[in-house]
Amino acid sequence: MKRSQADQPNRDQGRKVISLRMDAGFFFERAVRSLDRYRYDKALKYFRLAVEKEPNNPVNQCNLAGILSEMGRFEESNEVLERILQEVDPHLHECYFYMANNCANVDDFEKAEELCLRYLEEDPAGEFAEEAEEMLDMLAYELGRQPRRPKAQPRNASLRKHEEARDCLEAGHFLRATRILEELVEEAPDFLAARNNLALAHYYTGELDRAVDTIREVLEKDPQNLHALCNWAVLCQHQGETKQRDQLVGVLKKWAPFHLEHTMKLATTMGVLGEHHEAYRLFRQLLKLDPEPDSSLFHYAAAAAFNIGEWNQARKHWRMARDLDPESEVPRFYLNQLAETEGSLQRWPSVSYHYQLPFEEQLLQLDRQQQRAIPDQIKQNPLIRSSFFWALNHGDRETKLQVLQVFEWIRDGEVEEVLRGFLMKEEEDDDLKRVALYVLREIGASAPYHARLGGREVMIQPTQLAQEMPKWLQTWRQVLDCCLKRMAGEYDRTQMNDAEIIWAEFLRQHHSNLPAIRKMEGWAAALEYVVAKLHGLSLTLEKAAGKHGVSSSTVGRHVRVLEEACRVYRNQSHFS
Template sequence: MDKKHRNIDKKIISFIPDGEFYYQKGIKAMQRDRFEDAHKYLQRAVELSPNDPLILMQYGILIMEEGMFEEAYEILAAAHGLDPEEEDIIFYLAEVHAHLGLLRDAKIYAEKYISLAPDGPLADDSMEIIDFAEQEEAFFVDDEAPDGEVYFLQEKARRLMESGSFDEAIDILESIIVDYPEFWAAYNNLALAYFYIGKIEPAKELLYDVLDKNKGNLHALCNLAVFYYYEKDKEELDALLELLLKIKPYQFVHRYKLGATFALVGKHKEAYGWLRSLKKRGFEGDAGYYFWLAHSAYFSGNEAVAKEAYDNLVELDPSKAGFEPWKDVNAAAKPESYEQDREFLLSKITNKYRSERLLGFYLLGKSAHKQEIVSHPSYIDLEKLSVIEQLFLANSLNYEFTVENDFDHSFMRALETTELIYAQYQPLDKQGTHLFQMWFTLCEVALTRSYHFRNPAALAAAADYMFQSSRYKGVTKTAIARSYGVSVPTLTKYVNELIEFLPQFNA
């Protein structure tokens, strides 16, 4: 009996797939051009055999062919650590370094392959890498190219920041600046990481230190401008922007940084100039580049370029489809209208008075700045918003409401009233914003008192009449009632109801 069980156990164990099993399936899938299956099999092979250098190498090659060069480097470096003399691993390390533009390291690895296998199958390819690296070296000074190890630590930290793992990124970046005290990119990214977790002063001090030791560091200047913008330090921001406007960078990376910074702080015309200059010179941008190019182009009046850039963005990141800055924007809206005035919107949604914030949240749905403002890390704190504020914000974000109780019905009719008023005054001028400020004061009080908003058209007419008659002579109920399609007695009835919600001031 025991012998029989042992035999069964052996048979079961022999059918449990190991890393080699998935490795062979991955190779076969690659030979048949089934790269999605190959990726899946080789990834599983690495999970089951993480210490097999050849399995790691093959997975690294596949990842590199998919264009994920930083990830490929980490895998190939791990394989090299397991078998430092394996010739093929050394060659592919040369290739991945070349793809990443780290030509000094690419040349070193290619030369090492030649020394180990002068007649090897990859010798000619290695010589091509060496020749290319030597040609390119003529255009760079010795100190420009970063050391391979520090570059990848920096890239790992950047990816961690993008995924929200700021504490892990900070640990890596702090270790980099200890070992490489003049690697300014690490300082700049560390400052950003500090800023994102709320360590504002240490973040700024780090940038001041960079600028003290590396005068005119453009990334530090741009990051400081972003910090001042988020802190609403207009005086410091304006002074720094005056300096940045005078800078005329040549390198692509500096043009990109400057353009993105101008776009973020609302200098769209200047942003468009720099970002568009990259496109004209054949720059192949990432998702971030096309995001800022689309926004700066749209807000500077170059709609055709904006739409082309956003199409490029969606190709790179399909999740951005439907979030174009011009989506849901009234075709009649003008750049100078208040719906399109970003500073006006920000002044409303960050106002200390709830009625003012309600106006801001409502107009956000009419604005091309909606996605930009909503995605900002500090403009809107949902946990601090009242239910009414959350509902108006949800409406602007195109949420579908489920009406379940009396309050929901009241809110929907209040929203309908608001839309009727907006239809009369769009696009908003100064007079329109004053009417809306009055309306949201009334609306806020009415909702908190469980008012039913039974006749939206009459309420819109009543609010409009109350506003106009208090400011202008010759305003008649007849004209206002006609414009909203209600009778004068009905308008009068709802004027009397809305008066009850006017703020009460003690004498």
């Protein structure tokens, strides 16, 4: 439900008295305060007074219906909702859906079914269309018959397509979801839920301008669309539009959602926007209202509590998340972080509301994996995939390089599509594009490759690929190939994999200022030596040098440079 605008107390400077305007906004604010304290009786009283002040305001009427429903007074709630449709706003079709919920709560399943059908017939692409379809299935089960469907069904195909797109978003297949949703909004221009999800798809892939355009299209059709307002506020924050962001936050803080899904959307948005006190209030409300809260909801509440300094509450919520989801690393990671925080005077950054490990921790864990054996859950986790896509669009050069390396490991069709799009972006660094070309070849993408290099569009065949590789990447391949060739037959797969990771870490540290590599065998010998030392193998400096046909002094000089990369890897792995 939407909150109405409340005027602030007015100070009359001449008379030096404070004049309170007892309007609908004043009573609304009192009602919300009472709700926050779970004083439903007082909240009901103030909502009634707000309705008396503005009887033609449907928002006030819906708030009144909502509190009556919360108190279990379902018949009275429906009387208010019927009055809205008859006397205030006959086009507020979601009232039929709210009434259906109330009827279901008193086991009047026949009436609930009729109201669900009426809602879908009046607004087949409405905000609660999917929930109404699910309710019809549930009601049919209760009534012991096949589900009924609305008479007007031109949008059913659209709903199925929308569900497919949502499944793609949840699976992390953002580009496929984008294509489906673009087709859908062209077929059904008034399907605002599809437009909102299209904006999210653009956002997840880092296409911020397209996301903003899509949100504006939604708000042109429905200026009070909560999902669009929330999405717009988040985008404004990412783009540094502080004034617009603050205006939207002010609007969003005056909403009292009727539906749990809306409360969750508003709570997570407040968290992302840094409005942690408001987020914590809403998450606590959800924990009380949801009969079976899942582990992610406890994580959201814990994150909000941590971010406002309520560490005891944060610990309590993360422990609940851990107990509900013992297989997840997320609650354990943050409980450890909390323990470190409490023992330190250092100011710690805010905790993310995503139910996943921080992006930097994800990269560290991926580096510890065998490169060809990343667990499927890492490949398919939509939040992780989204963070990779986002970082490739908006990260610094170092982060983009790391993401490109990760893409070589994930190697699926959507990664290929992202890389091909990356090659055509004028604003991206040519050296990074050459790394993307290498990754495309490594994951088996079919040639030719189209790219914008040196300010012009080129088509690159496999035979031309070597000359397009950046010098440091060519060196990486030559040194590593030389080292692995000499290690073959004497080292196991894990040890050879460590050689790859240590060399990649060395290049990550030095790729902007690589030392001259005049003889690759010297570096190959040094790399083999540090790997042998890491695993406690009996390889001396002299033996490594002789094996590669170089002097031991050359190998020793390179070993000193490589040892820093080896130290970083050792600290990140099971050798620490």
